[in-house]
Amino acid sequence: MPPPPAEVLPEAVDRVAMARLYGEPLFALPQDLYIPPDALEVFLEAFEGPLDLLLYLIRKQNFNILDIPLADVTRQYLAYVEQIRKTNLELASEYLLMAAMLIEIKSRMLLPPKKTEDGKEPEDPRAELVRRLIEYEQIKLAAARLDALPVIGRDFLRAQVVIEQSLTPRFPDVDSDELRAAWQDILRRAKLTQHHTITREQLSVREHMSIVLRTLQGRKFVEFEELFDTTRGTPVLVVTFIAMLELARERLLEITQAEAFAPIYVRLAYQPS
Structure with a gap:
């Protein structure tokens, strides 16, 4: 009985490599090629138990x-x-x-089937x-x-919005008691330098409003006491104080204080460009 014909390996056609091994072209299958039994294992179904x-x-x-x-x-x-x-x-x-x-x-x-002790069907x-x-x-x-179900990080992302905060410092509102105490201090200091000359002077709130605005023009902050001229007597101080309150009511100036019992400052109201 003649021996079985040897396995015919595919020949290279036009010198086209069948594969590459470590970068070198391979034109025929190696004779000593070994494929482990588990190398081509395929699982069609996977069960959890x-x-x-x-x-x-x-x-x-x-x-x-x-x-x-x-x-x-x-x-x-x-x-x-x-x-x-x-x-x-x-x-x-x-x-x-x-x-x-x-x-x-x-x-x-x-x-x-065997019936139970009480005669029921098993x-x-x-x-x-x-x-x-x-x-x-x-x-x-x-x-x-x-x-x-949708899962954050897998199916969707949580939206994040970054809001730039204004760099302008926000001072707390001045308490009315502290404003009254500051006013009383102005009156006390005015009595120390007041004159006894009797004169009649026409005082205008609008005029003193303009004076206050001119004083604050071009300055970031002005101390509360600097707005009052204690040498001109109590009537001028009263009119100046009323003018300042009127300007604050009309939102033309701001009265600020960094913290409790701190000095009170006055500045022109911020006007956005």
């Missing part, structure tokens, strides 16, 4: 989960367990436990398995619904 596999077999063939044909399901189950036993014996152990349970349930179904041997399968399926569907 024995119940997952059993539920898959039942739903794939549209079996009634309340009336499981154990013979067909057990045969298919054992075929899958035999496949994974060849590659991963540790993983197959928990599947073998479920296989033993299926065989035990099938054996109990083949035996004549429970279906598949009842416990059906209960576990239904509970597992409910948990699996709930997990799938939770996984389908």
